Amino acid sequence: MSKTIGVLGCGWLGQPLAQSLVLKGHQVKGSTTSTDKFKVLENLGISPYHIKLTEEKVEGNITSFLQELEVLIVNIPPGLRKTGNGSFIKRIEMLLRHVEDSKIDNVLFVSSTSVYGAVEGDITEETNPNPITNSGKQLAQIEKLLLANKRFDTTIIRFGGLIGPNRHPINHLAGRTGLTNGCELINLIHLDDCILMIETILNEAYWGSIFNGVYPYHPTKKDYYTREAEKRGLDAPQFIKTEQTIFKKTIKSHLFYVKSHQLLTTIVS
Template sequence: MNKNIGVLGCGWLGFSLAKKLVEQGYKVKGTTTSSSKLEVLQKEGIAPFKINLSESGIQGDIEEFLSNIDTLVINVPPKLRGKHAESLVEKLKFLHSEIKKSTVSQVLFVSSTAVYGDVEGEVTEESSPQPITESGKQLVECEKMLQSEESFKTTIIRFGGLIGPDRHPVTTLSGKQSLSNGNHPINLIHLNDCIHMILTILEQEHWGEVFNGVYPHHPKKQVYYFEEAQKRGLPTPSYKTQSSEKEGKLVLSKTFLEKGHIFTTPIIS
């Protein structure tokens, strides 16, 4: 197993992953769009690069970043809100052509369970994506672009809602009234398990595959968020009572579990 890795996009997940990889003895390069974060990466033993992907090209020394790395983790979420919305697909086209010219032989693309849209019932990696949001549609297109490339192998990991020590959706839901879909199951994963899944894929060399990343416990939203708010001393959210409500989607991490791997960090506080 090679030990040279690039993490493109050192946001919350990417930065936590890069730090863990350094701890595990990997040589890690990481990118940020912010000059002020270069020093933060450097302090953690991550070789820092200021790289900005845009619809018109790539700003920064992408060739140097991609040189002498075997595995590239792409952790760049769609940026579709606000004034400066940009197409992830267009950005990825530029990146794709740079990867083809580089030493990279494996790509891990961080995607989202948003690609499944509003399908009902259990969803596995074998389920066809049916995205309804623009970000979901763009992620599917990016997945296909990378998977169809023959010069490197791509694994896709579709994470559910991400929670962690200082990040939980209950903080934004707190005190809200008349929320819908209270009977739908939650599809969440803890930051620790995101990193655990990525490390497992790297170490076991699970290339050319698709993984769902969702913790295998799916209480109803209205029950889960009520309890999580109470534990934090926050005002509890309330949901509409809807008798004819659809069941919602329940995302299973079938590929990961069937390989004998386990999740390590519960989503119950």
């Protein structure tokens, strides 16, 4: 069934997601912080809006953007590495003031597995978060804020490390030496799988839920990145042995196992 969907944040993930939703027959509004991107979005069938969240206000015509939306997908990275000690929580709180005044029924918030922080072992959606980074701590608080809001139903999707076109860790690991995390396990997901998982949530109306988004393939970083370097003709990164206790965690995704016959295998192709 066709829906009117808003994608707040048409970046590396948001733009191809919005494009895929348009191709599936949905009416899609997409936000960007740069008006230079309007023509690109329009050519993809996406109605473009200039929206920017700050800690004091929401810049742009947020009321028009939210009008008539049935689903809002919030896909904005915290960006705390660039803003230092800025508050992503306050920016989302500013957004929520407008969402609460709209007729939106469902919100999908793109979060991160960084909320699990120092938790080790097999991690499922039932595992309690224990974030250690500023970004992870703020994401965990925002998740609670959204799930507690009774005005709309929220689903959280916690993606692992994102890979895809023009984005892969091997591009900055190639040729490096003295790396000490070779025995840790990878918890990655490809862009195509991110999109398919989000579309599955929309199609199946999986609201009021939390899902991990990690492909079920967890070799060590040393093995995985060595193979990825060889595939690309790059110098393999060099990992050193360490006497320290190895930090290992395997993030499991319920949605991957339930819908495994539909999902892609791009991480190992």
